[in-house]
Amino acid sequence: MLDARGHVTWMNASAERLFGWRHAELAGRTLHEAVHARRPDGRPFPARECPLGRVVVTGETVQHHEDTFFHRDGTPVPVLCSNAPVRVDGQLAGAALSIHDLRLRRAASEAARQRAALEQQLVGIVSHDLRNPLNAIALSVQTLLRRPGALERELGLLRRISDAAARANRMIHGLLDFTQARLGGALPVHPRSCDLHALARQGVEELQAAHPGRTLQLSCEGDARGRWDPDRLGQLVGNLVGNALQYSPASAPVRVVTRALSAEAGDGVELSVHNTGEPIPEALLPHLFEPLTRGEGAARRNGSIGLGLFIVHHIVQAHGGRIEVQSTREDGTCFRVWLPREGAKPAA
8 A cells, every 4th residue: 555655554464575575664665666666677767657656646547567576685576566546535645556476477377388388299209109100010910911811800800900000090190280280380281283072082982981881972063173282181071071970870871062162152162061960069169179179979989089170170270261060959060161272371
């Protein structure tokens, strides 16, 4: 608390610890003189220039002002300050000043930032190094599968090993993309001329082979050629269609549509993936494209780690496109992706 001259009339114990002064020791002195009379670079800081001290002259209020005060021993103290005039019978009688020590907050924030960066780097390193032994497993299994005279029981075991290695490899690629997006801000893309129809057809055929009991329907309309990264768009198709297969009944079809759009409709191309079944919970919709977000049930049974839609979102962003989702019990769930024909920016 300050009086009309700016002198300290009261300090709580926290303020005394923060600055190393007892309020009795500041009698007849201003707080500015004790803790704020110089700038961080050592230059003098006149009281008339102090936005906090003007409150006792003009009644001016300052809110959430970041500044540097100094402890009695000369140690700089980053602070967040607010003040308010105190009036008695309408006359300016002093001011109340609240001060928050920013050191702990900044230290906690920096520690959290460093921890997050370390975790992301660790994920990238581990994911990268795991690919080599997995590739060796996959190649060895393929060699054994081609061996003549293998028993059906042996072939079944080898196929399960191959499927498990492929699933682990997909998880690793997802973790690598997650790390790249977190650390670099965008997924690298390498655009070249390609056809969205052909990419969708290839993706659907691969998933159909992996899910022979499911019905996948593909419809292609118009000219869907453009400049994109075909590997990334193949990944996008695989993630969206795979997601639809996970979260729909085994008897329900999954419909995939690629089509050219007119100038009035956006002058690009659109990919839509539709499935029926339980709708996405309304509470989950705002967080659907965040990392490590997944639904219950099917995702857990299929080993999902919740990065598929996060990566899809970043692929769409890297191509200058947009994605939206609608999900109701009556109409099912539909993901729509719009892409400009020349949207991909080459990786640096």
